[in-house]
Amino acid sequence: MSYKCSRCKRDVQLDEYGGVRCPYCGHRVLLKERSRDVKTVPVE
């Protein structure tokens, strides 16, 4: 899963052992980036 650290703005890869923490600066707030997929939305 790819996230972005909210403090140092670096891309972060999380695995199941490390817990939710940025490996570069130790910040615990990570942001999930929008996926690169094209999103189709109907006008309603």
Add this chain to the structure above:
Amino acid sequence: MTEAYDVEFVERGDRNIRFLVRGVTPAFANGIRRAMVADVPTMAIDEVRFIENSSVMFDEQLALRLGLVPLTTPPEGEFAEDDVVTLSIDVEGPGTAYSGDLVTSDDLVRPADENVPIIKLKDGQRLEAEADAVLDRGKDHAKHQGGVAVGYRHLQRVTVGEDISEFEEQEAQIIRGVIEDDGELVLTSEFDHDLSERYPGKEVHVEDVPGAFVFHVETDGSFDATDLVTRAVDTIDSRAADLEEAVQL
């Protein structure tokens, strides 16, 4: 509708017209009005594919805003109900994305106005999307409504009576629409909608002219207002023909 009826223009612009129809029933007049609002097909964006949207608005909100942008609709017969025209937009902040930034794949279908704001973008935000426009009716969604301000009033006939007495104060007599004065059509806005302005010191009597309606038609820019009226009448005509066929079995 077997009797003849005649049409006379009072005001005539591209998007805004006012005309008088004589010799029709109230039911027929209302039928035309309803057809102009709900039954004339117009192009509008129906599906949006977002490639990038880092703006502050949700994709769904932007899709709705794009859907409501009026698009020009080519003459009948150019497009079928399920034809698709693709429009694309690519704007990077800082700045505002306008309807004029939409690039069309078919020049017959393009935004009717260039200056409809879609979203404000801050530095580094970007909107990139593709949209499909389709033909449909106002019945199904308000974005397909070609006539946006459509209405009619009775033509009013004004007869001038006696002078009012010297010591009596004349009261304002407000009416709106179009009046007929000795066969001449006069917009009430010409005398500030107040009959006491036009006929000072006179008694004035106003009555509706039977079977005469003054239509005021305004379009969203999809087509000229005169086009809207003729296309509306055509839809009534074709639906009446369909009904006749269905009833005869």
